[in-house]
Amino acid sequence: MNWLKYSSSQALYPFAGRLIPWFTAAALGLIGVGLYVGFFVAPTDATQGDAYRIIFVHVPAAWMSMFLYVIMAIWAGIGLGLNARPSFMMAQAIAPTGALFTFLALFTGSMWGKPTWGAWWVWDARLTSELILLFQYIGIMLLRSSIDDLRRADRASAVLALVGVVNVPIIYFSVKWWNTLHQGASVSITAAPTMAGAMVTAMLVMAVGFWMYSIAVTLARMRCVIVERERQPSWGKPASVTDVAEAR
Amino acid sequence: MQWGSVAEFFAMGGYGLYVWTSFGVTALCMGGEVFAVWRRAAAAAESRNEL
Numbered sequence: 001m002n003w004l005k006y007s008s009s010q011a012l013y014p015f016a017g018r019l020i021p022w023f024t025a026a027a028l029g030l031i032g033v034g035l036y037v038g039f040f041v042a043p044t045d046a047t048q049g050d051a052y053r054i055i056f057v058h059v060p061a062a063w064m065s066m067f068l069y070v071i072m073a074i075w076a077g078i079g080l081g082l083n084a085r086p087s088f089m090m091a092q093a094i095a096p097t098g099a100l101f102t103f104l105a106l107f108t109g110s111m112w113g114k115p116t117w118g119a120w121w122v123w124d125a126r127l128t129s130e131l132i133l134l135f136q137y138i139g140i141m142l143l144r145s146s147i148d149d150l151r152r153a154d155r156a157s158a159v160l161a162l163v164g165v166v167n168v169p170i171i172y173f174s175v176k177w178w179n180t181l182h183q184g185a186s187v188s189i190t191a192a193p194t195m196a197g198a199m200v201t202a203m204l205v206m207a208v209g210f211w212m213y214s215i216a217v218t219l220a221r222m223r224c225v226i227v228e229r230e231r232q233p234s235w236g237k238p239a240s241v242t243d244v245a246e247a248r
Numbered sequence: 249m250q251w252g253s254v255a256e257f258f259a260m261g262g263y264g265l266y267v268w269t270s271f272g273v274t275a276l277c278m279g280g281e282v283f284a285v286w287r288r289a290a291a292a293a294e295s296r297n298e299l
Contacts, residue, residue, distance in 0.1 A: 050261035108270040227292035
């Protein structure tokens with residue numbers, strides 16, 4: 001497969017368009033199965049009652065919030081290193097979805113915290129670092145929109161995204177490094193999960209579903225970005241008479 | 249399945265308000281994002297056709 005072919009936005013637009021229906025279908029199917037297993041197969045938790053079912057959206061949203069940040073930072077880094085515009089566009093398209101999942105992780109977390117801890121919010125390391133992640137996403141988007149020159153906006157927001165990636169391991173390991181009210185990981189790569197089989201299944205299926213959703217919505221947003229950038233006057237090259245005539 | 253009735257299912261063992269608010273807000277946000285991107289794509293396509 002000739003991947004260089006997809007490094008130009010002209011080829012990327014139809015390519016993304018062909019992928020979107022598949023990822024949409026996968027997202028709908030997986031989230032449907034995840035909800036079914038989560039509500040009808042997974043048993044009631046012995047200590048947390050049915051409030052624990054919030055984790056079927058909370059944990060996938062929290063994972064996506066961190067995962068999308070890392071992916072956004074990688075695209076930003078590739079963009080800076082290779083000066084590749086499609087990479088910057090990917091980073092730009094990912095940010096709003098990442099911010100959305102960060103908000104959802106915080107919101108559903110407080111919905112879980114109130115009945116379980118007795119508090120909507122506590123300033124523990126996990127919650128605080130996740131809140132900072134939300135501010136990072138918002139900051140990256142605001143920085144981009146505050147710079148008129150597209151290439152400067154691309155580079156500035158890419159640098160901010162790269163610097164901020166330091167917060168992701170802090171969020172992930174916060175429950176180990178500090179005494180947090182937030183519980184430790186129930187599922188990790190290195191150890192057997194400390195939850196019933198159906199609970200883990202529902203959580204993982206929902207997580208993959210959210211992942212597919214993120215890809216679909218990000219590709220769709222990137223197609224918008226491609227078209228919107230075409231509309232922008234290009235300051236990089238000298239305008240030709242036909243360009244100007246076309247723009248008018 | 250552990251639910252005896254539909255009412256029991258919606259009550260979620262007394263945690264219904266928290267559980268359904270979580271799932272409802274998540275659904276609204278994701279649906280809203282899809283709608284926003286769809287609107288943006290429609291606007292982009294329109295601006296393309298204006299040429």
